[in-house]
Amino acid sequence: EVQLVESGGGLVQPGGSLRLSCAASGFTFTNYAMSWVRQAPGKGLEWVSTVSGRGTSTYYADSVKGRLTISRDNSKNTLFVQMNSLRADDTAVYYCARDRLSMTGDWYFDLWGSGTLVSVSS
Amino acid sequence: SYDLTQAPSVSVSPGQTARITCSGDASPKRYVYWYQQKAGQAPVLVIYEDTKRPSGIPERFSGSSSGAMATLTISGAQVEDEADYYCYSTDSTKNDRVFGGGTKLTVL
Numbered sequence: 491e492v493q494l495v496e497s498g499g500g501l502v503q504p505g506g507s508l509r510l511s512c513a514a515s516g517f518t519f520t521n522y523a524m525s526w527v528r529q530a531p532g533k534g535l536e537w538v539s540t541v542s543g544r545g546t547s548t549y550y551a552d553s554v555k556g557r558l559t560i561s562r563d564n565s566k567n568t569l570f571v572q573m574n575s576l577r578a579d580d581t582a583v584y585y586c587a588r589d590r591l592s593m594t595g596d597w598y599f600d601l602w603g604s605g606t607l608v609s610v611s612s
Numbered sequence: 613s614y615d616l617t618q619a620p621s622v623s624v625s626p627g628q629t630a631r632i633t634c635s636g637d638a639s640p641k642r643y644v645y646w647y648q649q650k651a652g653q654a655p656v657l658v659i660y661e662d663t664k665r666p667s668g669i670p671e672r673f674s675g676s677s678s679g680a681m682a683t684l685t686i687s688g689a690q691v692e693d694e695a696d697y698y699c700y701s702t703d704s705t706k707n708d709r710v711f712g713g714g715t716k717l718t719v720l
Contacts, residue, residue, distance in 0.1 A: 537709040
């Protein structure tokens with residue numbers, strides 16, 4: 491079965507760190523770029539970060555640049571994001587998503603995990 | 613940065629046609645993708661490249677685009693279509709990946 495399963499969420503104090511993981515199965519992981527997308531409680535979706543299939547290229551939203559680091563271990567079919575200097579406005583459900591390149595040259599998300607909740611509060 | 617604007621809510625009765633719009637810049641042309649998110653669930657792609665429907669998505673879902681406006685149409689909306697719908701677009705030259713604010717579709 492093709493699926494993505496996130497883990498690692500939890501409650502963390504402001505300024506703290508957290509590492510999220512996403513286990514992929516059912517497809518050739520290294521063939522796909524992967525992303526993190528988050529959703530604050532009651533709010534919309536926000537793209538956070540993307541890593542290329544080989545892990546050599548990374549991209550970040552301005553809101554997280556310098557605080558989050560995306561990476562992947564293709565030998566273990568796992569995506570990561572290291573989150574440092576966390577703030578209250580980082581509180582969200584973090585989704586792992588598979589990237590697909592369209593015929594028109596756009597990158598979009600064609601498969602999503604169920605998400606993991608990160609709460610930043612003292 | 614690039615913005616996509618959606619109406620906060622749309623309401624229809626079962627069997628009626630629901631239209632959800634997404635407005636952005638007319639130029640350069642950017643293709644729009646639509647995601648359905650039911651309460652407590654992860655998003656699901658329902659339309660890609662403005663008009664194409666992934667396998668497994670019911671035929672009542674269709675997409676269109678004209679100028680700066682993209683539209684998701686649900687013909688004969690059903691109660692199970694009640695969800696939040698997000699448009700999405702990207703500018704690969706700027707690594708800019710943007711979602712609209714979402715539209716809550718109520719079918720009752």
